[in-house]
Amino acid sequence: MASTISWADQAVRDELIALKHHQPFVYGLTNYIAANLSANALLAVGAAPAIGAALDWPSRFAAGANALWINGAALMSSGPDTLQTAARSAHEAGRPWVLDPVAFGAGSPEYDAAIRSLLPFKPTAIRGNASELIALAGGEGGKGVETTARSDDALPIVQRLAKTTGAIVAVSGPVDYITDGDHVLATRGGDARLTQVTGAGCTLGALIAALLANTKSPLQAVGAAHAIYKVAAERAAHARGTGSFAVAFLDELSLLDPAN
Amino acid sequence: MASTISWADQAVRDELIALKHHQPFVYGLTNYIAANLSANALLAVGAAPAIGAALDWPSRFAAGANALWINGAALMSSGPDTLQTAARSAHEAGRPWVLDPVAFGAGSPEYDAAIRSLLPFKPTAIRGNASELIALAGGEGGKGVETTARSDDALPIVQRLAKTTGAIVAVSGPVDYITDGDHVLATRGGDARLTQVTGAGCTLGALIAALLANTKSPLQAVGAAHAIYKVAAERAAHARGTGSFAVAFLDELSLLDPAN
Amino acid sequence: MASTISWADQAVRDELIALKHHQPFVYGLTNYIAANLSANALLAVGAAPAIGAALDWPSRFAAGANALWINGAALMSSGPDTLQTAARSAHEAGRPWVLDPVAFGAGSPEYDAAIRSLLPFKPTAIRGNASELIALAGGEGGKGVETTARSDDALPIVQRLAKTTGAIVAVSGPVDYITDGDHVLATRGGDARLTQVTGAGCTLGALIAALLANTKSPLQAVGAAHAIYKVAAERAAHARGTGSFAVAFLDELSLLDPAN
Numbered sequence: 104m105a106s107t108i109s110w111a112d113q114a115v116r117d118e119l120i121a122l123k124h125h126q127p128f129v130y131g132l133t134n135y136i137a138a139n140l141s142a143n144a145l146l147a148v149g150a151a152p153a154i155g156a157a158l159d160w161p162s163r164f165a166a167g168a169n170a171l172w173i174n175g176a177a178l179m180s181s182g183p184d185t186l187q188t189a190a191r192s193a194h195e196a197g198r199p200w201v202l203d204p205v206a207f208g209a210g211s212p213e214y215d216a217a218i219r220s221l222l223p224f225k226p227t228a229i230r231g232n233a234s235e236l237i238a239l240a241g242g243e244g245g246k247g248v249e250t251t252a253r254s255d256d257a258l259p260i261v262q263r264l265a266k267t268t269g270a271i272v273a274v275s276g277p278v279d280y281i282t283d284g285d286h287v288l289a290t291r292g293g294d295a296r297l298t299q300v301t302g303a304g305c306t307l308g309a310l311i312a313a314l315l316a317n318t319k320s321p322l323q324a325v326g327a328a329h330a331i332y333k334v335a336a337e338r339a340a341h342a343r344g345t346g347s348f349a350v351a352f353l354d355e356l357s358l359l360d361p362a363n
Numbered sequence: 364m365a366s367t368i369s370w371a372d373q374a375v376r377d378e379l380i381a382l383k384h385h386q387p388f389v390y391g392l393t394n395y396i397a398a399n400l401s402a403n404a405l406l407a408v409g410a411a412p413a414i415g416a417a418l419d420w421p422s423r424f425a426a427g428a429n430a431l432w433i434n435g436a437a438l439m440s441s442g443p444d445t446l447q448t449a450a451r452s453a454h455e456a457g458r459p460w461v462l463d464p465v466a467f468g469a470g471s472p473e474y475d476a477a478i479r480s481l482l483p484f485k486p487t488a489i490r491g492n493a494s495e496l497i498a499l500a501g502g503e504g505g506k507g508v509e510t511t512a513r514s515d516d517a518l519p520i521v522q523r524l525a526k527t528t529g530a531i532v533a534v535s536g537p538v539d540y541i542t543d544g545d546h547v548l549a550t551r552g553g554d555a556r557l558t559q560v561t562g563a564g565c566t567l568g569a570l571i572a573a574l575l576a577n578t579k580s581p582l583q584a585v586g587a588a589h590a591i592y593k594v595a596a597e598r599a600a601h602a603r604g605t606g607s608f609a610v611a612f613l614d615e616l617s618l619l620d621p622a623n
Numbered sequence: 624m625a626s627t628i629s630w631a632d633q634a635v636r637d638e639l640i641a642l643k644h645h646q647p648f649v650y651g652l653t654n655y656i657a658a659n660l661s662a663n664a665l666l667a668v669g670a671a672p673a674i675g676a677a678l679d680w681p682s683r684f685a686a687g688a689n690a691l692w693i694n695g696a697a698l699m700s701s702g703p704d705t706l707q708t709a710a711r712s713a714h715e716a717g718r719p720w721v722l723d724p725v726a727f728g729a730g731s732p733e734y735d736a737a738i739r740s741l742l743p744f745k746p747t748a749i750r751g752n753a754s755e756l757i758a759l760a761g762g763e764g765g766k767g768v769e770t771t772a773r774s775d776d777a778l779p780i781v782q783r784l785a786k787t788t789g790a791i792v793a794v795s796g797p798v799d800y801i802t803d804g805d806h807v808l809a810t811r812g813g814d815a816r817l818t819q820v821t822g823a824g825c826t827l828g829a830l831i832a833a834l835l836a837n838t839k840s841p842l843q844a845v846g847a848a849h850a851i852y853k854v855a856a857e858r859a860a861h862a863r864g865t866g867s868f869a870v871a872f873l874d875e876l877s878l879l880d881p882a883n
Contacts (some may be wrong), residue, residue, distance in 0.1 A: 135395035135440070135655035136402050136414050142656050142821035147865050152821070153726060154656050155699030159733040167730050179415030180440060180655070180700060206413060210427050213419040299617065301402035301412070344614025345407050354864025357819065395655035395700070396662050396674050439675030440700060466673060470687050473679040559877065561662035561672070605667050606873025 105280060105289035108326040110334035116361035118314050118327035123149040123361070127169035127316035131309055132156055132189055134176035134205075137302025140349065141309040147357035148331070150313040156181040156189075165192035169316035171200040172308045173226075175207065175218045183217035190224035199315035202226035202270070203308035208238020222268060227315055228325050229264070230273040230308050233257035240264040254278055258287070271325045273311070275304060279333070281326045288326040293333035299345045300352070307332050335359060365540060365549035368586040370594035376621035378574050378587035383409040383621070387429035387576030391569055392416055392449055394436035394465075397562025400609065401569040407617035408591070410573040416441040416449075425452035429576035431460035432568045433486075435467065435478045443477035450484035459575035462486035462530070463568035468498020482528060487575055488585050489524065490533040490568050493517035500524040514538055522547070531585045533571070535564060539593070541586045548586040553593035559605045560612070567592050595619060625800060625809035628846040630854035636881035638834050638847035643669040643881070647689035647836030651829055652676055652709055654696035654725075657822025660869065661829040667877035668851070670833040676701040676709075685712035689836035691720040692828045693746075695727065695738045703737035710744035719835035722746035722790070723828035728758020747835055748791040748845050749784070750828050753777035756794050760784040774798055778807070791845045793831070795824060799853070801846045808846040813853035819865045820872070827852050855879060 108115060129145055131138075131154045138154050145152040153164055156177070165171045171193040173186055193200040204218045218239070231239070233252035240260045254276025265272040265284035273281040277295075281288040297303045311328040318324035339351035368375060389405055391398075391414045398414050405412040413424055416437070425431045431453040433446055453460040464478045478499070491499070493512035500520045514536025525532040525544035533541040537555075541548040557563045571588040578584035599611035628635060649665055651658075651674045658674050665672040673684055676697070685691045691713040693706055713720040724738045738759070751759070753772035760780045774796025785792040785804035793801040797815075801808040817823045831848040838844035859871035 134415055134417075136398045138656045139399060139659060139821060143819075143865065143869070146819040146821060153729075155654055155696060157654075157696055157698035157726075157731070157734050158703075158737060159731045160699070163731045163734075164729075176415060176417055178417035179420070183418075206417075209413075209424075211417070211419045211423045214417050214423075217418060299403075299406040301399060301406060342614075344611075344617040345403065346610040346613025346617065349403070349613075350610055350866040350870055351864075353866025354862075357865040358863070394675055394677075396658045399659060436675060436677055438677035439680070443678075466677075469673075469684075471677070471679045471683045474677050474683075477678060559663075559666040561659060561666060602874075603878070604871075604874025605663065605877040606870040609663070609873075610870055 105287040108288045108290055109330050114323055115327040115330045118318060118324050119148065119331060119359065119361045121317045122313055125317040126151055127313060128153070129170050129309065129313045129316060130164040130168035131172045131312070132161065132177035132181065132186055133172070133174035133305055134179055137174065137305035140302040141306045143353050144306045144356055145309055145313055147353050148310065148313060148359065156185045161185050161189040162192045165189040166196040166198065168198060170312040171198055172203065172312035173200065173221065174203040174205055174305050174308055175214070176205050178214060178217055183220055186217065186221060190221045194224040199227040199312070199321065201228045201230065201308050201312045201315065203305060204229065204231050204235050204239050205305060207231065207235040226268070226270045227321055228271040228273065228311050229268065230275065230311060232275050232304065236261050236264060236272065236274050254280055271321050273325050273329060275307065279329045281322065281329060283322050286322060288322065290326065290329040290333050292337050294336040294340050296345055296348045297336050300349045331359060365547040368548045368550055369590050374583055375587040375590045378578060378584050379408065379591060379619065379621045381577045382573055385429070385577040386411055387573060388413070389430050389569065389573045389576060390424040390428035391432045391572070392421065392437035392441065392446055393432070393434035393565055394439050397434065397565035400562040401566040403613050404566045404616055405569055405573055407613050408570065408573060408619065416445045421445050421449040422452045425449040426456040426458065428458060430572040431458055432463065432572035433460065433481065434463040434465055434565050434568055435474070436465050438474060438477055443480055446477065446481060450481045454484040459487040459572070459581065461488045461490065461568050461572045461575065463565060464489065464491050464495050464499050465565060467491065467495040486528070486530045487581055488531040488533065488571050489528065490535065490571055492535050492564065496521050496524060496532065496534050514540055531581050533585050533589060535567065539589045541582065541589060543582050546582060548582065550586065550589040550593050552597050554596040554600055554608070556605055556608045557596050560609045591619060625807040628808045628810055629850050634843055635847040635850045638838060638844050639668065639851060639879065639881045641837045642833055645837040646671055647833060648673070649690050649829065649833045649836060650684040650688035651692045652681065652697035652701065652706055653692070653694035653825055654699055657694065657825035660822040661826040663873050664826045664876055665829055665833055667873050668830065668833060668879065676705045681705050681709040682712045685709040686716040686718065688718060690832040691718055692723065692832035693720065693741065694723040694725055694825050694828055695734070696725050698734060698737055703740055706737065706741060710741045714744040719747040719832070719841065721748045721750065721828050721832045721835065723825060724749065724751050724755050724759050725825060727751065727755040742788060746788065746790045747841055748793065748831050749788065750793040750795065750831060752795050752824065756781050756784060756792065774800055791841050793845050793849060795827065799849045801842065801849060803842050806842060808842065810846065810849040810853050812857050814856040814860055816865055816868045817856050820869045851879060
């Protein structure tokens with residue numbers, strides 16, 4: 104059975120308190136569509152982001168940062184070797200890192216192979232939608248970057264993926280599930296318009312990295328990232344359309360106060 | 364003589380109804396300045412976008428998507444061969460595709476040659492400002508990515524370009540003209556601040572691709588994209604400055620209801 | 624002693640009047656996180672931006688534009704040779720150009736070497752935070768792209784950097800200092816949330832380039848860019864959170880009227 108986790112829980116607030124205290128340097132390799140929103144979301148919660156593969160950044164920043172996230176669509180700006188360098192550097196330096204296999208299983212074998220080549224570097228967490236994670240675990244994929252499967256259906260598969268990879272695995276949907284293979288956390292709520300903001304899912308990957316930087320419990324930190332993401336979206340619900348929803352989502356992230 | 368087309372026309376609304384029904388997967392190679400706005404505009408109207416040249420995406424996604432758009436400034440992230448692969452893949456798979464020759468004729472011969480190399484793959488539609496299209500048809504260009512010519516002056520040239528390429532050609536300006544060489548549609552209105560939002564023109568190219576995905580009349584679909592773009596801009600007119608205008612433009616796109 | 628410069632000064636307004644009159648073509652090599660905000664800021668004040676290294680743009684546009692800015696993190700999309708080509712082309716064509724050594728000294732030797740390789744092409748202005756400029760002048764660096772030093776502490780070092788490079792050097796902080804080595808201008812005010820908007824500092828580099836395009840006094844133009852940046856931020860102070868602050872900042876830039 105899944106335990107529900109939400110912004111109402113002190114454990115979630117404690118994770119955000121730790122983040123705001125340590126102001127971790129979080130390094131990301133991501134795609135240029137999502138990069139701006141992800142960086143602004145990290146700044147909004149108090150992390151210090153740097154993004155991109157400028158010369159020796161993938162080795163230096165991945166090892167020197169407090170956490171790393173790799174969004175597979177970073178392959179639109181860098182080769183697989185660059186992503187491998189960053190993943191290896193974080194792994195060898197003992198830094199937590201997040202893998203977001205966006206669009207995995209959507210019909211691009213070379214892309215999928217490049218994502219798989221990162222798994223030996225032991226991501227601390229893997230996040231995606233149901234289609235992507237089912238495909239990563241060996242099933243069928245979705246349509247482009249959109250999911251065609253449900254997070255509920257994916258849960259047993261996602262638990263198996265956590266066991267085989269040793270990662271916390273999180274699947275997004277109307278209900279998000281976060282699992283280490285045994286324990287399952289669930290976050291509800293949020294706002295359906297998150298799926299109409301490009302890079303919103305990618306940004307959740309960045310937030311997970313920031314929460315992993317200084318946690319004692321990776322499962323709890325990944326859960327906290329999801330709860331924070333959902334409460335900010337709920338508080339942005341007043342927005343008129345999808346454009347102002349994205350702006351309000353950042354506003355609410357920046358205003359989240361763990362003491363209130 | 365040009366026929367006026369606008370959001371008031373049922374034919375325009377029918378094109379948007381088709382888009383919202385089919386939720387087409389629309390793939391784009393574009394520049395990283397415009398990519399975020401274009402993806403959000405596609406999500407706002409109900410399409411499923413993917414952007415970028417990650418490994419085999421240009422061949423796989425261009426053939427597998429319901430429509431493709433190529434913005435020439437994608438050359439800032441990819442080589443001409445990548446754009447050619449995408450154009451060829453869409454052409455051979457019978458997918459509609461849009462060419463946006465942004466900054467064509469602005470003084471970069473290598474860039475212009477790379478854009479020209481895409482024409483043999485028969486774009487379904489070509490869109491640009493007057494300077495770009497006049498240059499593409501063999502005349503003189505503009506200043507950087509800004510136009511120095513008027514859409515009215517360009518119309519006869521644009522009609523010839525449509526005849527020689529077999530594409531629907533659309534020229535943006537205070538009045539937009541859309542032509543297959545014989546018939547001419549005109550859209551009026553919009554908001555001058557569209558020219559002060561980076562990537563707005565590029566985003567029109569993405570919307571054209573989305574409307575072409577499931578249409579029976581490419582001319583009608585390209586016209587509908589322009590009418591949709593203009594009505595959303597008009598409804599965003601309340602915005603205080605150019606920053607909130609871009610946000611409001613996305614809001615209004617997301618709220619467009621073909622039944623009202 | 625530093626002279627204070629602000630939006631209240633006619634000299635600042637005169638620089639913006641010149642910009643709005645000439646509508647300079649400003650070309651940039653920057654990172655894909657900041658590119659959208661920078662382009663929109665340039666459009667907001669009346670410049671005509673183009674960004675990115677598409678084929679021969681770095682040589683053609685850098686020589687043909689009225690001003691150039693290079694943000695070091697452009698190295699995430701281009702090699703050092705591309706940045707050198709742009710810097711050399713601007714230098715040889717007598718175009719003013721701005722160097723923003725973002726993240727210099729943050730722990731990436733190859734990156735730092737690539738930035739240094741641009742100095743022989745004589746940037747007209749260099750801007751950064753205190754950590755970056757202290758490191759560029761030969762001291763210790765910061766944490767990722769965030770500064771860990773203060774602009775006040777950096778001032779003597781920054782003055783020396785201006786003397787050795789021949790550039791106007793500007794250091795950002797709660798107080799910004801702009802110096803040619805002898806004279807020092809200071810801008811106060813602004814809004815601390817500028818540091819929570821990704822690409823805001825990068826965007827200041829773009830504004831500096833735009834103001835340098837048609838000035839008689841580079842020192843005055845760089846000071847004016849800082850004063851304009853700060854007054855727009857102050858007028859955006861009503862924003863609820865960091866998301867709407869960025870939007871309001873663009874709004875206020877677009878509404879700045881040198882006559883009022």
